[in-house]
Amino acid sequence: MELSGAQILIEGLKREGVEYIFGVNGGAAMPIFDALYSEPDIKLIPMRHEQGASHAADGYARVTGDVGVALATSGPGATNLVTGIATAYMDSIPMVAITGQVFTHYIGSDAFQECDVIGVTRPICKHSYLIKSNNEIADVVAEAFHIAKTGKPGPVIIDIAKDAQIHETLFQYPESVDIRGYKPQIHGDPAQIAKAAELIKEAKRPMLYAGGGVVLANASEELRKLTFNTQIPITVTLMGLGAFPETHPLAMEMPGMHGSCCANYAFTDADLVVAIGARFDDRVTGDLSKFAPNAKKIHIDIDASCIGKNVPVDVPIVGDAKSVLTELNKLVGPTDIDPWRAQIQEWKQKYPFEYEQKGDKVMPQYVIEQIYKHYSDAIVVADVGQHQMWAAQYFKFTEPRQWLNSGGLGTMGFSLPAAIGAQLGCPDKTVVNINGDGSYIMTIQELVPAVTMKLPLKVFIINNMYLGMVRQWQELFHGKRYSAVDYHDNPDFALLAEAFGATGLRVEHPEDVEPALQKAKGINEGPVVIDFIVDEEENVFPMVPAGAGLGDVIRGLS
Amino acid sequence: MNSEERHIFSVLVENRFGVLARVAGLFSGRGFNIDSLNVAETHDKGISHITLVTHGDAQIIDQIYQHLNRLIDVIEVTDLSTGTHVERELVLIKVAIDDPQKRTEVLQVAEVFRGRVIDMKPASLVLEITGDEGKLKAAIDIFNTYGILELSRTGKVAMLRGSEK
């Protein structure tokens, strides 16, 4: 039977197990939207902005581990997707972004709504395809999904000319995919793994440093096993939170710029750092010349180009975290490092995350603590800014894929649409969106599909009436010159939520925090938005100032 | 500062549109340098061969190697500088000729470099010379003294010696 290119695309997506497509319609993608109109197996979620579509696909992928799919028209539709694609790329999220393209005979002529999407997205995607003939569609879809979800995952773009969507041809889906230039290395070199085991046995002050790669590789079990077997203290990065339970005594919590003093001091004193699916990001290491100066480094990563990029490594192991940890676990046992563990406990006790209650202000950290108390099992989707850091600090994550945030690109506006994707991916879970007043209004329009679908999202705005994180830097490093960060002119978010058809609540006093959170629990017929009016000039501590070493962390209170 | 070294990469890629942009973009996006670049089809129509000359310290060279490998359309990357290899480059040189005496001299010099005359006009001639970097440099230096009107070189092509692959 002959099918149109658009139908072939949809058939391919079905073979790949796609449940949802997040998109915004437009001229060059109309045949695809038309094919979806009568498609029972794939639900089309119309978002209000293409950025929302790409973040929603991303959020869906982060909670399920499956490939998220976003769809947009050519030109402005495609360029609107770009921020979401870049966000997914930086955090290695499996995604397929489909864009309509102008008719083949118009390509290159500056036609109406023409944009060289392949050119624009080249540095922010894992791979991309421009399809000019419907004969290519089936193979490309199979390849795109294979590339997006294997190896180090990432977004893949499929740009399809409108005529290729319309013309009919025979549908034949490839049985398997074999790309000669793409063979991700799964298994680590046994000799290197043995070397790593030796170093772990010899070390007196070892630490584990796990990142988002552990979550992506579904290697959380293996990581826990390694930690429990060796009893080596562990720090998990912003991208990996939940890979190891933060409630465990060996957990040193998050490292880096706003990480725990314990983790940062541990790096500074350690004699061995075992990095697993973490990439020595500058927000983690601080000044590289002062980073873990006494430590040998073992680096396990699926991406060879990540190893040795920022920090010289003694034992590089290229491979999938799950596979490598499984092998490593066979070679290591309990370690004899009591004094080091005692030192870690001392730092942990001495320097916990802490804040000061100011008068009768609602302290942002208090709100997070209460969210944790009332929603400890929820999936938490944070936006970008101070509230993100407080959420990472004060919510104690215990499961992988429980914490979603744009750690790599730091994209404001990520969280609300990502929460929509997360809720669709995990319909039985409570999804809490911790947002900032600045970030929220960047993609606030996505409240519309959330209301339409009656998603029971808990949208909690930590409203300090500022672009708080930037204001903090201005306060500390720019002589309090608060240039373009004052958001007191924002609308009343509770009223606005009502106008959107959601439930809106406003909290201005500490004693109202818990009752509001309780009340939100009972509202499940659609999103509830709580606008927490918090202390305006609270800062995030601890803080390693940009360019300083981790040992020079400013502790804040103590 | 680590010392910088010149490396020649031999890169086999899928013969598709956009591949060169991906390779070039990898360099421009990371601030790595391309000293010369040569691309052409191989005996297999589906595969193109890129010879790429670049320089950098050991860490940068490693990054270039890894990032080339990471591209989906890249089939194989070899750093030729780690083995013994052969390399050649071809240059076309248009030399100004203003009198017969000079023409004779230029032709004699061309002979020394085993150059071939591929075009001759009353006031100029075009020479083709093939060789490694050192030979081409020597030839260009000499012809410069006669007056080079135009010069075009292919960039290096290179491969490992017989037994090494």
Ligand SMILES: Cc1ncc(C[n+]2csc(CCOP(=O)(O)OP(=O)(O)O)c2C)c(N)n1
């Ligand atoms: C799209 C985008 N623009 C600008 C920034 C720079 N930036 C980082 S944090 C931040 C402030 C975020 O404000 P808000 O959402 O209110 O969070 P807060 O820091 O106040 O908790 C800004 C502007 C960014 N990360 N993303």
Ligand SMILES: [Mg+2]
């Ligand atoms: Mg704010």
